[in-house]
Amino acid sequence: MNASTATSIQSADDANRKAVHSDMISPRFYTTDFAAMDRISVEPVRAEWDRMMAEYEGDNNHDHFQRDEAFAGEMRDGMASLSPEMRQEFLDFLVSSLTSEFSGCVLYNEIRKNVSNPDIKQLMTYLTRDESRHAGFINQSLRDFDLGIDLGNLKRTKKVTFFKPKYIYYATYLSEKIGYARYITIFRQLEKHPEKRFHPIFRWFERWCNDEFRHGESFALIMRANPQLLRGANTLWIRFFLLAVYATMYVRDHTRPMLHEAMGLESSEYDYEVFRITNAITRQVFPLALDTDNPKFRRGLERLFAISQAMEQAKARGGLIGKLKQGLCAGQALFAFAGLYFLPVIEQEISPQVRMEPAW
Numbered sequence: 001m002n003a004s005t006a007t008s009i010q011s012a013d014d015a016n017r018k019a020v021h022s023d024m025i026s027p028r029f030y031t032t033d034f035a036a037m038d039r040i041s042v043e044p045v046r047a048e049w050d051r052m053m054a055e056y057e058g059d060n061n062h063d064h065f066q067r068d069e070a071f072a073g074e075m076r077d078g079m080a081s082l083s084p085e086m087r088q089e090f091l092d093f094l095v096s097s098l099t100s101e102f103s104g105c106v107l108y109n110e111i112r113k114n115v116s117n118p119d120i121k122q123l124m125t126y127l128t129r130d131e132s133r134h135a136g137f138i139n140q141s142l143r144d145f146d147l148g149i150d151l152g153n154l155k156r157t158k159k160v161t162f163f164k165p166k167y168i169y170y171a172t173y174l175s176e177k178i179g180y181a182r183y184i185t186i187f188r189q190l191e192k193h194p195e196k197r198f199h200p201i202f203r204w205f206e207r208w209c210n211d212e213f214r215h216g217e218s219f220a221l222i223m224r225a226n227p228q229l230l231r232g233a234n235t236l237w238i239r240f241f242l243l244a245v246y247a248t249m250y251v252r253d254h255t256r257p258m259l260h261e262a263m264g265l266e267s268s269e270y271d272y273e274v275f276r277i278t279n280a281i282t283r284q285v286f287p288l289a290l291d292t293d294n295p296k297f298r299r300g301l302e303r304l305f306a307i308s309q310a311m312e313q314a315k316a317r318g319g320l321i322g323k324l325k326q327g328l329c330a331g332q333a334l335f336a337f338a339g340l341y342f343l344p345v346i347e348q349e350i351s352p353q354v355r356m357e358p359a360w
Helices: 012-020 034-038 043-058 071-080 084-114 118-143 151-157 165-192 200-225 234-253 257-262 267-284 295-317 319-341
Strands: 029-031 160-162 288-290 345-347
Touching: 012 084, 012 151, 029 084, 034 084, 043 118, 043 200, 071 200, 084 118, 084 151, 084 165, 084 257, 118 200, 165 200, 165 234, 165 267, 200 267, 234 267, 234 288, 234 295, 234 319, 257 267, 267 288, 295 319
Parallel strands: 029 160
Antiparallel strands: 288 345
16 A cells, blocks of 8 residues: 555645644654753853854855746656656655654744753754745645645644653654655765656755754754763663664655655665665764664564554554454554564764764
C-alpha cells in the first residue's frame, strides 16, 4: 500500500486533514518545560556559540527562498509526466515535509516566547525564522495545486506531545541532521541526473538542507555544553531516539516507492545511505551509533514496515475485527521495536571537535 492508496489527496480539505492527522509515522507537534530550557547554560562552548550566532545573524539564505522565473514552466512540464499514483506520493511528501517544518517553527517560537535566557531566546528566534521560510516555501508549491495548508488552523488543531527538554535536544538534533542527510542525498542524485528532477523545488535543497545542518549544530552545542546529557542512563534515551527516528523514516519512505524510483533511487538503498551519513555526523555528540549494516537490523525494519501495512489494512476494514487486528499489529510493532532496540550498537568516541561542516 503506497501513499496514493492509503490517503488520497484530492482537495485542500484532504491536504489539511492529512497535516492534522496523527499516527505513528506522521510528524508531530511538541511542547516542553520552558523553565528548564531557561536554565540551560552554553558557557562551556561560548566561543563556538558566538560564532554560530554570527552565522545566523548573517542570514546567508535571506534571498534564497524566492521562486525564479523558470519555476512555473519546470513545474508544469515535470508534473505532466507523472502518473496519478506518483502525483499522490509527491503530494504526500510535500504535506509531510511542510508539517515537519512547521512543527519546528511552532515549537521554537513557543520556546522563544516563554524563556528569558538570552542565548536560548536568540537561538529560537533564528530557528523560527528559518523554519517559517521552509514551511512557507513548501506551502507555495501546495497552493500551485490548490492544496495549501491553513497553518493557523494546523497550529490550533494538531495534537501536541509534551517532551522533556533533553528529549527535545535528542529528537530535534536527529530530526535536523537526518533532514540534512535526506535532502542532500536527493540533491546530489538530481544534480547528477537533472532529467529526473520532476519538480523545481528540488533545486533549492542544497542550501535548504544547510539550514537544517546548522540547526542541528545548535543542539549539538547545547548537549556538549551539558555533557551529563550524553552519558549514564541518558545513553539509553539516545539509543531510543536514534531507533525511533530511523524506523519512522524507513516505514514512511517505503510507503512512497514511486517517489524515489522517479528520482532514480531505491527506497531501501536511499534510506541506508541517509543512515550512513547521519551516523557519521552524530559522532560529534553521541557516544553510540546504530549498526544499520547488521542483517538483523535490516530485517527488523522490514518487519516494522510489514506490520504498518497490516495496520493500515486493519484500519480500512473497520469494525470489531479491524480493531482487534489493529491491537494485534500494535503489539507486534512493539515487540519488533524492542528486538531492534536490544541489538548490539557501535560504541564510539565523541569527536573532540564540536562543530562540523556540511561536507556530504
